Amino acid sequence: MFTxxxxxxxxxxxxxxxxxxxxxxxxxxxxxEMEGKYEQALKETITEDCLYEHVQSGSIWEGHTGxxxxxxxLTDAVPDMAFDLQDIVIGPQGVLGIADMTGTQRKPFGxxxxxxxxxxxxxxxxxxxxxQREKFTGERIYNLTPWVL
Numbered sequence: 001m002f003t004x005x006x007x008x009x010x011x012x013x014x015x016x017x018x019x020x021x022x023x024x025x026x027x028x029x030x031x032x033e034m035e036g037k038y039e040q041a042l043k044e045t046i047t048e049d050c051l052y053e054h055v056q057s058g059s060i061w062e063g064h065t066g067x068x069x070x071x072x073x074l075t076d077a078v079p080d081m082a083f084d085l086q087d088i089v090i091g092p093q094g095v096l097g098i099a100d101m102t103g104t105q106r107k108p109f110g111x112x113x114x115x116x117x118x119x120x121x122x123x124x125x126x127x128x129x130x131x132q133r134e135k136f137t138g139e140r141i142y143n144l145t146p147w148v149l
Contacts, residue, residue, distance in 0.1 A: 010093070012092035019091070022091075022094065022129050026095040028044060029041050029044070029046070038068060038071040042064045046137075047136070048063060048064055050064065050137055050138035050139075051138040052066060052138050055140060056110060056143060057110040059110060078104065079104075079106060080104055081102070083099045083101050084102075085097060086122075093128065093129060094136060095126075095127040096124070096125070097125045099123050099125070100120060100122055102118070102121075103119065104119070105117055110143065125142075
C-alpha cells in the first residue's frame with residue numbers, strides 16, 4: 001500500500017547498501033515477470049498489502065491476489081507483449097521506469113480497446129519502496145495514448 005506521502009519519500013536518505021537492495025529487488029522482479037513467474041515475483045519483491053494501479057482507467061488491484069488478477073488481465077489482453085526500457089531512475093523512493101510496450105491487443109485493458117491490432121504503448125511505471133519491509137508496495141502505471149503500428 002502507498003503509505004508514505006511523496007514529501008516523506010522525498011526526504012529519504014539512501015546508503016549504497018539500500019540503493020543496491022532497491023536496484024537488485026527491481027531487477028529480480030522484472031526477471032521473474034519476463035519468465036511469466038508472476039506469483040514468485042510478488043512473493044519475493046512486493047508487499048502482501050500491495051496496490052497495483054492503472055491511473056488512466058482508475059483500476060486498482062489490491063494485495064497479491066489482486067496483483068495476480070492484474071497480470072492475468074494484462075497478459076490476456078496483450079499475450080505477445082514485449083518491452084523496451086527507455087529510461088529508469090532508482091532512488092530511496094523506489095524505481096521509476098519508462099518503457100515502450102508493443103504487442104497485439106486481443107482483449108480490452110485499462111479502457112483501451114484496439115483489439116486485433118498491433119499496438120504500441122509508452123508506459124511509465126512507479127514501484128514505490130517500503131524501506132522497513134525492503135519490498136515494493138506495488139506498481140502505479142501511467143500509459144500515454146496507445147497508437148496502432
